[in-house]
Amino acid sequence: MARNPQYDPLFQPLKIGPKTTKNRFFQVPHASGMTNAAPHVRAAFRGMKAEGGWGVVCTGAASVDPSSDDSPFPCATIWDDADIRAHALMTDAVHAHGALAGIELWHGGAASVNRTSRIAPLSPSGVPWMPTHVGFMSAQRPKIMDAEDIRALIQWHADAAVRAEQAGFDILYVYAGMGYLPYQFLLPDYNHRTDAYGGSVRNRVRLVEELLDAVREATHGRCAVALRMSMQELRARPSEVAESEAHEVVGLLKDAPDLFDVKMDYSAYDCAPSRFAAEGSHEPVIDFMKSVTDKPVVGVGRFTSPDTMVGMIRRGVLDLIGGARPSIADPFLPQKIDEGREEDIRECIGCNMCIASWHDGVWVRCTQNPTAGEEWRRDWHPEVVTRDRAGQVLIVGGGPAGLEAALTAARRGFDVALAEARDDFGGRLLFESALPGLRAWMRVAEYRLGQLRKLPHVSLYPASPMTDADVRDFGADHVIVATGARWTTRLCGANELPVAGLEAPRILTPDDLARGQVPEGPVAVFDFDNYYLGTAIAEHLATLGLQTTYITTGGAAGAWGIMTNEQPGMHQALERLGVALRTSEIVTGFDGVTLDLAHVFSGAARQIAARSLVIVGQRAGGSALFDSLAGGRDDSFSLSVTGDARAPGALVHAVYQAHETARGLDLAPSNAALRRDGPVPLTEPVT
Numbered sequence: 194m195a196r197n198p199q200y201d202p203l204f205q206p207l208k209i210g211p212k213t214t215k216n217r218f219f220q221v222p223h224a225s226g227m228t229n230a231a232p233h234v235r236a237a238f239r240g241m242k243a244e245g246g247w248g249v250v251c252t253g254a255a256s257v258d259p260s261s262d263d264s265p266f267p268c269a270t271i272w273d274d275a276d277i278r279a280h281a282l283m284t285d286a287v288h289a290h291g292a293l294a295g296i297e298l299w300h301g302g303a304a305s306v307n308r309t310s311r312i313a314p315l316s317p318s319g320v321p322w323m324p325t326h327v328g329f330m331s332a333q334r335p336k337i338m339d340a341e342d343i344r345a346l347i348q349w350h351a352d353a354a355v356r357a358e359q360a361g362f363d364i365l366y367v368y369a370g371m372g373y374l375p376y377q378f379l380l381p382d383y384n385h386r387t388d389a390y391g392g393s394v395r396n397r398v399r400l401v402e403e404l405l406d407a408v409r410e411a412t413h414g415r416c417a418v419a420l421r422m423s424m425q426e427l428r429a430r431p432s433e434v435a436e437s438e439a440h441e442v443v444g445l446l447k448d449a450p451d452l453f454d455v456k457m458d459y460s461a462y463d464c465a466p467s468r469f470a471a472e473g474s475h476e477p478v479i480d481f482m483k484s485v486t487d488k489p490v491v492g493v494g495r496f497t498s499p500d501t502m503v504g505m506i507r508r509g510v511l512d513l514i515g516g517a518r519p520s521i522a523d524p525f526l527p528q529k530i531d532e533g534r535e536e537d538i539r540e541c542i543g544c545n546m547c548i549a550s551w552h553d554g555v556w557v558r559c560t561q562n563p564t565a566g567e568e569w570r571r572d573w574h575p576e577v578v579t580r581d582r583a584g585q586v587l588i589v590g591g592g593p594a595g596l597e598a599a600l601t602a603a604r605r606g607f608d609v610a611l612a613e614a615r616d617d618f619g620g621r622l623l624f625e626s627a628l629p630g631l632r633a634w635m636r637v638a639e640y641r642l643g644q645l646r647k648l649p650h651v652s653l654y655p656a657s658p659m660t661d662a663d664v665r666d667f668g669a670d671h672v673i674v675a676t677g678a679r680w681t682t683r684l685c686g687a688n689e690l691p692v693a694g695l696e697a698p699r700i701l702t703p704d705d706l707a708r709g710q711v712p713e714g715p716v717a718v719f720d721f722d723n724y725y726l727g728t729a730i731a732e733h734l735a736t737l738g739l740q741t742t743y744i745t746t747g748g749a750a751g752a753w754g755i756m757t758n759e760q761p762g763m764h765q766a767l768e769r770l771g772v773a774l775r776t777s778e779i780v781t782g783f784d785g786v787t788l789d790l791a792h793v794f795s796g797a798a799r800q801i802a803a804r805s806l807v808i809v810g811q812r813a814g815g816s817a818l819f820d821s822l823a824g825g826r827d828d829s830f831s832l833s834v835t836g837d838a839r840a841p842g843a844l845v846h847a848v849y850q851a852h853e854t855a856r857g858l859d860l861a862p863s864n865a866a867l868r869r870d871g872p873v874p875l876t877e878p879v880t
């Protein structure tokens with residue numbers, strides 16, 4: 194199919210200093226968890242995006258010196274020549290598809306507290322970034338940089354730039370955002386200096402300017418130099434000479450870099466969950482850029498709609514469409530738009546499991562794209578699945594796992610029958626995506642259904658509850674059971690030990706709500722799942738007009754949501770809706786009128802009035818259907834269980850497991866699939 198001419202502006206080349214990008218799709222630097230210790234994994238992950246049509250593909254932040262050590266977060270380095278070859282694998286993979294390769298030279302300053310290197314963190318004025326974090330996590334306050342430290346910082350960037358060029362990078366970033374060192378110089382809250390680097394905006398900008406000059410001079414103008422800046426705080430600061438300090442800073446720097454990459458200041462707003470922020474949510478902060486500078490501007494905003502993207506260019510907000518999450522969820526997004534296949538885009542759902550992977554210290558995982566991070570280790574391609582099999586597969590259960598298993602099995606050449614008990618496909622998402630803010634999550638089911646409906650060798654059977662006899666009668670060669678999990682009414686005690694459930698009226702689980710039961714108010718939601726669902730249900734019940742109390746064992750609502758950047762939004766939503774919030778408590782008793790609570794640590798007992806109790810705690814996997822089929826084996830079909838039925842977990846795990854199940858169908862199990870990566874020896878030829 195041909196490209197829709199309306200999207201032509203997305204495919205126009207653009208000069209970025211001495212380099213030219215072939216189109217406007219720009220994979221901005223983003224965390225992948227892939228350090229120099231996994232260089233082939235990283236090269237394959239980034240290279241896949243170049244293969245999918247991104248005109249620029251950047252690696253994540255690369256520390257320029259051991260005094261910027263982000264541990265325990267995974268962190269790439271470009272400290273010395275030994276690091277060059279690891280990065281060269283990535284630039285080669287990117288260049289192989291005609292894309293430009295970029296690197297984000299990074300010094301964290303006081304925001305990286307050097308747990309491994311144990312070098313005193315650097316800062317403009319000794320003010321810790323996020324004081325609670327620094328004090329709490331490392332008990333170390335930053336050192337105030339003297340003139341020698343500043344000279345050294347500039348030299349580290351210059352040296353790193355030389356190495357980056359040797360590694361093959363085309364675009365070299367100076368990173369003045371997200372609390373990292375050059376950013377701290379920009380903000381007077383962190384910069385109290387009285388020398389030439391502090392005080393006036395002109396002085397606060399000086400360090401960034403000198404870093405840009407140093408990087409450019411070190412590479413003799415051969416590489417493009419980009420400035421990445423956070424804008425949220427500066428935009429909110431009044432200026433005497435411009436509309437805001439952000440305008441003033443950009444005005445002073447307007448000719449200094451070859452490219453501006455602009456973003457928010459805090460991860461929860463920068464990489465905002467779809468639950469609380471729409472596509473393009475950065476625009477009110479970065480919309481002024483083109484009125485101040487003639488240099489190209491790239492920005493992000495979880496752009497998955499080509500109409501929105503082209504609108505950003507036509508309206509003069511951005512020149513280049515930045516993508517981090519959309520490029521993880523679908524590395525082939527540009528190619529699909531180019532080929533007029535917009536409906537094939539696997540749209541990011543904004544769940545932020547990807548950023549949670551980085552917070553967890555591991556390689557990127559994606560709910561929508563189970564192949565992310567597995568391009569090299571398992572040789573999984575997000576679009577190309579070898580058509581290596583015939584025969585018929587029956588998949589029972591049309592939730593995220595069943596849909597993913599069906600699609601992957603069909604791509605391998607199997608005839609696929611997908612039977613779902615309910616009238617609609619989508620499994621748990623049918624209920625969950627109807628909760629406040631979670632609509633975009635339904636894309637997990639919608640994308641797969643859309644693809645399955647195009648395949649002639651796939652038969653979809655809604656409203657088809659399958660029994661053991663039904664499955665056997667069907668006569669498929671392979672059976673995959675993906676019947677999901679159920680929520681239990683089990684409780685948890687102090688020390689988070691499991692406790693048997695309570696006997697009382699009106700104790701409900703999310704499954705009961707999904708079946709349409711409405712609790713009587715006042716209602717209490719007891720959450721020790723501590724992810725998104727407990728607070729989403731509390732929001733939902735409050736929206737129904739029920740007096741709602743949210744109780745959690747955690748110290749904050751949906752405590753694990755700090756990993757997915759949902760925590761601020763969850764608290765804001767509960768506050769806005771008048772949901773009473775009780776943290777660090779467990780439920781100890783309920784009689785349908787009064788709810789007994791105890792503090793997790795002190796054991797202090799409290800009571801509140803409640804007519805209903807919703808428990809969002811544990812899920813039980815397992816499948817009676819699978820057990821029955823496994824019990825009466827007749828060897829006429831292979832049998833697998835996958836998704837939540839195998840091990841209940843987040844969507845990302847169900848989709849991944851199902852992908853793995855379908856990839857391995859009719860093949861001998863092999864752990865050799867997990868190829869092990871390691872540092873590249875200095876002498877190894879770049880391949």
Ligand code: ADP
Nearest residue numbers: 590592593594614620621658659676677836837
């Ligand atoms: P997962 O996340 O693993 O896909 P879900 O709970 O979201 O799990 O989806 C499981 C799906 O399986 C649900 O849509 C459910 O209706 C369906 N299902 C469960 N048992 C049967 C059965 N015996 N026959 C057909 N469908 C079933």
Ligand code: SF4
Nearest residue numbers: 541542544545547559
């Ligand atoms: Fe998008 Fe979720 Fe994938 Fe991240 S994990 S890219 S937010 S779908």
